[in-house]
Amino acid sequence: MSKETTVETTPTNETVRDSSMPLVQVQDLEVTFVTGSGDVQAVRGVSFDIYPGETVAIVGESGSGKSTTATALIKLLAGNGSITGGKILVDGEDITEYSERQMASVRGGVIGYVPQDPMSNLNPVWSIGFQVREAIRANGVASGRHEVEAKAIEVLEQAGLSDAARRMKQFPHQFSGGMRQRVLIGIGLGAEPRLLIADEPTSALDVTVQKVILDHLESLTRDRKTALLLITHDLGLAAERASKLIVMHRGKIVEAGASLEILQHPQHPYTRQLIAAAPSLASRRIHSSAGDSLTDEGVPDMLRLAERHAEIEKRLATAPIAVSVKDLRKTYSIRRGAFKSEPLHAVDGISFDIHKGTTLALVGESGSGKSTAARLILGLEPPTSGAVVIGDTPMTGVSARDLFKLRRQMQVVFQDPYASLDPQRSIGAIIAEPLKVHKVGDHEARVARVEELLDQVSLPTALAHRYPNELSGGQRQRVAIARALALKPDVVVLDEAVSALDVLVQAQILQLLADLQAELGLTYLFITHDLAVVRVVADAVAVMEQGKIVETGLTDEIFGNAQQPYTQRLLDAIPGAGIKFAS
Amino acid sequence: MSDRTVEHYVAPIDPADAIEVDRVNLGDRKSSLWIDAWRDLRRRPLFYIAVVIVLVVTTAALFPSLFTDLDPRKGDLAFSNAGPSDGHPLGFTRQGYDVYARIIFGASTSLSVGVFVVLITAAIGIPMGALAAYYGRWVDSLLSRIGDIFFAIPYFLAAVVVMSVLSAHRNVFVIALAIGGFAWASLARILRAEVLQVKNLEYVMASEAVGRSKFSTLVRHVLPNSLTPVIVYLTIALGAAITAEATLSFLGIGLPPSVMSWGNDIAQAQTTLRTAPMALFWPSLALTVTVLAFIILGELIRDALDPKARASR
Numbered sequence: 001m002s003k004e005t006t007v008e009t010t011p012t013n014e015t016v017r018d019s020s021m022p023l024v025q026v027q028d029l030e031v032t033f034v035t036g037s038g039d040v041q042a043v044r045g046v047s048f049d050i051y052p053g054e055t056v057a058i059v060g061e062s063g064s065g066k067s068t069t070a071t072a073l074i075k076l077l078a079g080n081g082s083i084t085g086g087k088i089l090v091d092g093e094d095i096t097e098y099s100e101r102q103m104a105s106v107r108g109g110v111i112g113y114v115p116q117d118p119m120s121n122l123n124p125v126w127s128i129g130f131q132v133r134e135a136i137r138a139n140g141v142a143s144g145r146h147e148v149e150a151k152a153i154e155v156l157e158q159a160g161l162s163d164a165a166r167r168m169k170q171f172p173h174q175f176s177g178g179m180r181q182r183v184l185i186g187i188g189l190g191a192e193p194r195l196l197i198a199d200e201p202t203s204a205l206d207v208t209v210q211k212v213i214l215d216h217l218e219s220l221t222r223d224r225k226t227a228l229l230l231i232t233h234d235l236g237l238a239a240e241r242a243s244k245l246i247v248m249h250r251g252k253i254v255e256a257g258a259s260l261e262i263l264q265h266p267q268h269p270y271t272r273q274l275i276a277a278a279p280s281l282a283s284r285r286i287h288s289s290a291g292d293s294l295t296d297e298g299v300p301d302m303l304r305l306a307e308r309h310a311e312i313e314k315r316l317a318t319a320p321i322a323v324s325v326k327d328l329r330k331t332y333s334i335r336r337g338a339f340k341s342e343p344l345h346a347v348d349g350i351s352f353d354i355h356k357g358t359t360l361a362l363v364g365e366s367g368s369g370k371s372t373a374a375r376l377i378l379g380l381e382p383p384t385s386g387a388v389v390i391g392d393t394p395m396t397g398v399s400a401r402d403l404f405k406l407r408r409q410m411q412v413v414f415q416d417p418y419a420s421l422d423p424q425r426s427i428g429a430i431i432a433e434p435l436k437v438h439k440v441g442d443h444e445a446r447v448a449r450v451e452e453l454l455d456q457v458s459l460p461t462a463l464a465h466r467y468p469n470e471l472s473g474g475q476r477q478r479v480a481i482a483r484a485l486a487l488k489p490d491v492v493v494l495d496e497a498v499s500a501l502d503v504l505v506q507a508q509i510l511q512l513l514a515d516l517q518a519e520l521g522l523t524y525l526f527i528t529h530d531l532a533v534v535r536v537v538a539d540a541v542a543v544m545e546q547g548k549i550v551e552t553g554l555t556d557e558i559f560g561n562a563q564q565p566y567t568q569r570l571l572d573a574i575p576g577a578g579i580k581f582a583s
Numbered sequence: 584m585s586d587r588t589v590e591h592y593v594a595p596i597d598p599a600d601a602i603e604v605d606r607v608n609l610g611d612r613k614s615s616l617w618i619d620a621w622r623d624l625r626r627r628p629l630f631y632i633a634v635v636i637v638l639v640v641t642t643a644a645l646f647p648s649l650f651t652d653l654d655p656r657k658g659d660l661a662f663s664n665a666g667p668s669d670g671h672p673l674g675f676t677r678q679g680y681d682v683y684a685r686i687i688f689g690a691s692t693s694l695s696v697g698v699f700v701v702l703i704t705a706a707i708g709i710p711m712g713a714l715a716a717y718y719g720r721w722v723d724s725l726l727s728r729i730g731d732i733f734f735a736i737p738y739f740l741a742a743v744v745v746m747s748v749l750s751a752h753r754n755v756f757v758i759a760l761a762i763g764g765f766a767w768a769s770l771a772r773i774l775r776a777e778v779l780q781v782k783n784l785e786y787v788m789a790s791e792a793v794g795r796s797k798f799s800t801l802v803r804h805v806l807p808n809s810l811t812p813v814i815v816y817l818t819i820a821l822g823a824a825i826t827a828e829a830t831l832s833f834l835g836i837g838l839p840p841s842v843m844s845w846g847n848d849i850a851q852a853q854t855t856l857r858t859a860p861m862a863l864f865w866p867s868l869a870l871t872v873t874v875l876a877f878i879i880l881g882e883l884i885r886d887a888l889d890p891k892a893r894a895s896r
Binding site for chain 2: 243244252253254255256257258261262267268269273378380404407408411412414415416419420421422423424425426433434437438459460462463465466467469470471472474475480483487504505508
């Protein structure tokens with residue numbers, strides 16, 4: 001393609017470049033945010049190079065400064081943040097000194113950007129076509145109505161949208177998450193930048209969609225020799241997609257180098273910790289630390305593991321059934337037009353049993369009906385038909401009073417640690433609530449029980465008088481677990497209970513859950529979209545697709561030898577599935 | 584670029600990084616939404632000014648004799664429209680009443696109208712809004728349509744009509760009913776929007792999963808977390824109700840002239856606007872300052888309870 005307009009300060013794409021020269025050099029970058037409680041240094045002296053055509057990934061937990069580093073590269077920091085030190089050289093020129101106007105020519109043309117959340121980054125009141133054309137005009141890659149239109153179609157087709165000409169007239173709400181992300185990638189690549197920054201481009205998407213999008217992104221950037229800077233929390237994904245890995249922690253780079261080298265021979269203690277905590281397909285079921293399945297060096301003791309395995313199989317064969325779900329269905333009617341409605345089978349006849357003291361993982365992508373299933377099993381919504389049996393008492397079709405009594409036997413931990421605790425009640429009141437509702441014990445007995453529960457989830461008892469806003473996500477999730485355990489239930493439903501947590505905290509909570517299971521003989525129904533986590537927590541797996549269970553089996557069987565193509569697709573889509581991590 | 588070797592960089596080990604994963608880090612002081620809001624309010628001078636005004640007006644309303652020994656009902660025509668003099672700092676009205684004493688004794692009427700209006704608005708608006716949003720479906724359709732009907736009638740116009748019809752029973756409570764009985768629909772709408780948001784949060788589901796009934800969950804978890812805009816609205820509404828009473832009285836359809844209120848005093852003073860403007864000025868000032876204090880208080884509370892507003896400062 002040809003370019004009519006040339007921008008003063010930045011060289012055009014056509015210039016032949018020396019690929020031995022770095023495209024972007026970040027030197028001692030410091031970013032500071034001014035907040036009500038003082039200045040916060042989010043990035044503290046970060047340096048790295050990106051060469052033309054190379055894929056680099058920055059990996060870190062939330063708060064590590066990885067996204068801040070990415071937005072600093074195009075100087076789109078939030079209003080209270082600024083670059084307070086260091087340089088960002090693009091083709092040897094320091095862009096930290098650039099004016100807003102000069103930056104406008106860097107953004108899009110030299111450095112493209114794909115934002116994190118495809119759901120909120122397209123303006124819902126404008127058509128897709130309008131937004132793509134707007135970006136194309138702003139980047140000056142085409143001018144004139146017809147050329148812009150043609151370019152927009154070309155961009156969307158390259159981003160993998162079939163029937164782009166027609167789809168351009170549609171609006172964001174008519175697009176799925178994956179399609180929206182394709183549009184954003186299209187916009188990001190529209191001006192053929194030499195570096196594309198993708199900030200968690202697929203974190204909001206299902207694994208199978210994620211794989212397709214990342215594959216496509218990879219082929220696009222390879223064909224155009226575009227460098228790619230991938231920001232992610234997922235080590236497996238980073239290792240699979242990037243040749244170079246940068247691990248960030250608390251605003252600093254702790255380790256950087258070739259991806260495989262880092263994953264297999266991590267040097268820095270933080271990187272080692274991170275890699276050890278990352279669930280992957282190669283991981284093993286986490287067991288109670290009391291059972292000592294780890295040797296002193298922290299590696300799994302193979303002999304103990306084999307024993308455990310035999311024990312689980314025995315338990316699955318002999319233990320009584322704690323929860324039995326029989327042909328459970330839920331049908332909603334979806335309105336079509338003023339007087340017509342269509343049935344939607346959200347849960348379409350699922351059946352499974354969970355043996356006492358074991359964990360069943362109910363796995364599925366968004367829209368598979370797993371969350372509706374959870375609500376039905378918890379009795380929060382009446383099923384259309386079918387039965388849920390706890391122990392040997394049916395929970396469905398019983399009176400409100402019987403259901404109330406049955407609730408003592410089954411409790412739940414939800415996904416979002418920031419929404420699952422009432423912000424206006426103290427931690428003690430939150431944990432004691434089930435006791436109060438079920439009139440268990442007097443005030444003193446409840447206070448004592450709250451302290452015991454806080455202790456069980458490894459939180460200081462002093463927390464009882466504090467409020468949730470002082471706690472981190474992981475700590476809030478511990479409180480939610482303590483609340484779920486207050487009534488000494490037999491069964492705990494964990495509805496995406498670790499999905500919102502950072503990997504180290506997630507590993508900690510999973511260990512806690514395993515310990516509690518061993519100690520209290522709990523039965524878990526673990527509902528999740530994350531197969532890698534399933535591997536480390538579940539004894540048995542049920543895979544859901546479109547309201548139906550397509551495959552069930554022991555975890556090892558499913559992971560080793562999935563029978564259904566859908567299960568196999570899910571397994572293949574797990575990022576970094578084939579990479580052996582250091583242990 | 585394949586020939587370029589990637590160097591393996593390892594940062595020097597910083598002991599500060601070696602903290603325990605997810606350590607509990609408690610501040611010295613407790614912190615919660617309300618405690619933090621209180622701390623925020625305490626730092627703002629405007630808050631003290633508003634609170635002092637509100638306290639002074641409330642004290643005057645409850646114990647007017649603390650502020651003056653004069654009898655506000657004793658008119659001496661010898662002092663008609665007289666200016667300030669010793670013991671009479673604000674002068675006299677046309678009937679020879681002491682302006683200062685009238686303002687002090689009028690506070691009770693104005694404030695009680697405000698408080699009654701707030702109570703009536705809350706008593707109707709909170710259940711209407713909360714039940715509509717929380718139960719949804721036909722409950723929502725029914726309650727929201729009823730609210731819409733009241734919303735469509737300008738509350739002041741409605742109050743004018745009610746007061747004209749009930750001209751024989753004009754007292755503080757009737758006037759409060761006339762204003763509050765038509766002003767609750769806005770509150771119900773505000774609360775409905777808030778409850779719709781809160782009821783989908785996981786702690787509400789968690790409460791039901793524990794076995795708490797739907798209604799009990801509404802009262803224990805949903806309402807307390809939806810009250811912020813209600814408190815703000817009611818504080819501002821209190822000020823607005825005082826103005827509404829004064830306006831109705833000014834128009835001659837509010838409280839009967841025998842009842843002391845700022846609105847009545849303003850209405851009577853307008854006849855002497857040219858000759859004795861100060862008799863109009865002082866009750867108007869009292870009214871404005873009081874209403875302003877309540878509105879400012881409402882807005883300060885909103886700022887303090889809304890962390891987003893706090894961040895922007």
